[in-house]
Amino acid sequence: MTDTTTTPLADNNDALDPLGDADEGLAKNRAKVGSARPSSLLYTYGPGAIMDLPNFSVMPAGLDDWEPIWKRREVVPTILEPRLLNVVRLHLGPQVDALRPFPWQPKKGSMSTEGSDLGLPARVFPQWFRCTGCDYLGPLPRFTYTNTHPFRPDVAQFTHKPCPGRGGRGRREGSPAVPAQHLLTCTNGHLDEFPYTLWVHRGQKCPNAENPDLKMRDANVGKSVGSTIICQSCNATRGMAEAQGAKGRLKLPQTCRGRHPHLGAFFPGCRAQPALIMMGASNLWFPSTQSIIVMPRSDAEQKEALADHLRVELGIDQIRQFADQIAVIRALAGARNIDVAGLTDADIAAAIADVIAPPESEADREERRANWDPIELLIPEWRYLQKPTLFPEQQNNTGLMVTEMQRGPDLHPRIHRVVGVNRMKKVNAVLGFTRLDEMDRVNDVASRLVELTRNGKPSWVPATEDRGEGIFLQLDLDAVGQWERHIESTPLWNSHVEAHRRNFTRRFSETAAAVNPDTRLPGPRYWLVHTLSHILIREMAMYSGYGAASLTERIYAWREEPGREAAAGLLICTTASDSDGTLGGLVALSEPVKLQSIVLAALRRAARCSSDPVCAQRTPSDPEDFLHGAACHTCAFASETSCEKANRFLDRRFLLDLPTAKGPVVPGFFGSTHGL
Structure with a gap:
């Protein structure tokens, strides 16, 4: 189902710092004001993001405010x-000991109350509102909050009472207010509120009032751009x-006040x-997330999972107290529903040693993080999918079945498996999360990543479990390697490299200033696999029963380097936090006859675009800096x-032989369109 969101209420009319937290020290409203799916809270509306509700907006709070919910x-x-x-x-540091789901609990029936006391806490933000009836602009306590219907959180809103209206036509019951x-x-x-009072007075105080009333009027079309702020006391x-x-x-304040509204x-x-x-x-708001496909665990991973389970359920202090008493640890684990019946004393002792072992030094962790590559999460999945025999009956406690x-006899020969x-x-x-730039666009990741807790050291982080199905395609690795080496010497690839460099140097945000853009540009094989994935997603959506937006990609495309083999493959899958991700319509397309017709149709469709020849010959040249062809x-x-x-x-010319605006035709990996 969904995760509930609750929001605080400021219910007095006292004056306050117009840039401060309006709800500080005031009563809280714990009523439900909206809901969202776990996936949207992970990728779209997580802590620090702004979630639009029907009549106002809220910001999910940091993890410190989640603790009382789960307790x-x-x-x-x-x-x-x-x-x-x-x-x-x-x-984030060795103090993180758990991954937790969102605070939500399913209900047994439509009239049940299970989980009604759980929800995601949030703050009203922005906390400056504008009256839709009279254009009054002011902080949150100057408006009245109404949420009287327990089953209609969508009608919750802030109103301006009484509203004088425009031209003397006031409304005693008030007019709805919307966020500035x-x-x-x-x-x-x-992230901070805009200093409207300072702005309209050009950094000075109002000469006629300590806290003047303001109005925000939208400009008439054709006269000016944006809104106008008006001081009611001095007419500035x-x-x-x-x-x-x-x-x-x-012209804005030159010093940041360092405000994190999600942390208050x-x-x-x-x-x-x-x-x-x-x-x-x-x-x-750009979320920083990591994800893996759960696979059968090795013996080392099984022991590590046991250690994590003991650490969370029993606590380090209790484990350290009874570290030399395996029988006591067994009894404590059983009381916490941790299955240790099939484990030997040596297995439990190894897990205990893992729990009480001293953490690595901060310097060692920083060095490992500096050298860490996100591809490391994909390598085990790629290797697992390379196994020569994968049986239909292979199913285990990981939920993975392949x-x-x-x-098919007519499947393109360059699709290997x-x-x-x-x-x-x-x-x-x-x-x-980050603001202004995504994680792959920042140079000093550690400082740009906004913390989820006030002390910057969370003991747990939110996580979701999604279930689904998919299709994995592997390309001919030798053919990909030969094709890639040829592509790197073409004018088309040089144009993409130069465009990528220009894109980095022209970023509005200064976070990318010290980044070497060449280190952030995927190689030609990534462009190839990525483009193939997109045309297959568009084609499979017509046959699978899923919408195109429900299908996602997982790209395995990197060169061979010391310690890791080369990869060139893609996984198109659909995942959801409920049973919607396992309807079977996608994996059914992997049958030989169906798949070869879908691949053929996708390649033929990719050979033509209604925007051709403009699209087919699109090549970035100075001053252009777009990152596709x-x-x-x-x-x-x-x-x-x-x-x-x-x-x-993305570039279709890496898939097929299409004309280019400059230079010779680039050899597409799948050859000429006439051969399809």
Whole structure:
């Protein structure tokens, strides 16, 4: 189902700091105001993001505020996945001991009350509102909150009472208020209210009032851009258009106050310069997540999972107290429903030693994190899918069930293997988030990643378990290697490299200034596999019964390096937190006859675009800096929920022989369109 969101209520009319937390020290409203699926709370509306509700917006709070919610249960559920937990510890520290689901509990019946005391805490943000009846602009306590219907959280709203209206036509019952859209942010992830009072008075105080009333009036079309702020006490006016762009940034406060609304705290000392950002801007919140496909565990991983389970359920102090008494540990584990019946004393002793072992030094962890590559999470999955025999009956407690399929006689010879993933489980964990730039666009990741707790050292992080199905395709590795070496010497690839460099140097945010762009550009084989994945997603959506936005990709494409073999393959899957991800319509397409017709249709469709020849010959040249070639919304782009790179690094010319605007035709991996 969904995770409940609760929000605090400021219910007095006292004056307050217009940039402070309006709910500080006030009564809280614990009523339900909205709901969201776990996947949206993970990727779209996590802690620090702004979630639009029908009549106002809220920001999910940090993990400190989640603790009282889960403490309402005797047992806090956890997700045991050592491989993912180790990556979380690498980034956030060894104190992280668990992955927890969102605080939600299913109901046994429609009228049941199970889980009604659980939910995701949130704060009203932004906390400046504008009256829709009279244009009054003010802080949260100047408005009245109403949420009288227990089964209609969508009618909760703030109203301005009494509202004088425009032209003397007032409304005693009040007029609805909407959040003011302007905010301030910085490259360190801080977010603050826009200082409207200081702005309209150009950094000075109002000469006629200590806390003057303001109005925000939208500009008439054709006269000016943006809204205008008006002081009711001294009649000072100033347009919001002045705050936009590089010149407008110089007129804003030059010092960031270090505010994190999701934590309800300020962190002074930030030296970044604030910038104007709108409430609905796409670069307001970028989640930093890591995910894995759960696979059968090795013996070492089984022991690690046991150690994690003991650490969470029994606690380090209790384990250290009875470390030399295996029988006592067995009894304590049994009381906590930890199955240790089939384990030897040596296995339990090894898990205890793992729990009480001293953590690695901070210097060693920082060195490992600096050298860490996200591909390391994909390598075990790639290796598992390379096993020569995968039986249909192979099913285990991981929930993974795979079947090696026969290749159809007419399947393109450069598609080497096909594997049907009948069942799979994917675990996703949140590390934090960034603003203005995604994680792959920042240079000093440790400082740019916004913390989820006030002390910056969480003991757990939110995670989700998704179940689904999919199809894995592996390309001919030798053919991919030969093709890639040839592509790297072509003018088309050089154009993409130069465009990528320009894209980095022209970023509005300064977080990418010190990054070597060449280290962030995937190689040609990634472009190839990524483009193939997109055209297959578009084609499979017509036959699988799933919408195109429900299908996601997992790309395995990297060169051979010391310690890891080369990869060139893709997994198209659908996952959901409920049974919707396992309907069977996708894996059924892996049957030889169906798959070869789908691949053929996808390649033929990719050979033509209604925007050709413009699309087919699109090559970035100075000053252009787009990160794709022959690809557009008509032929190759996918929805944001499907693509792992936001529709970057796509070019149909890497798939097929298509004409180029400059230079000779680039050899497509699958050859000429006439041979299809």
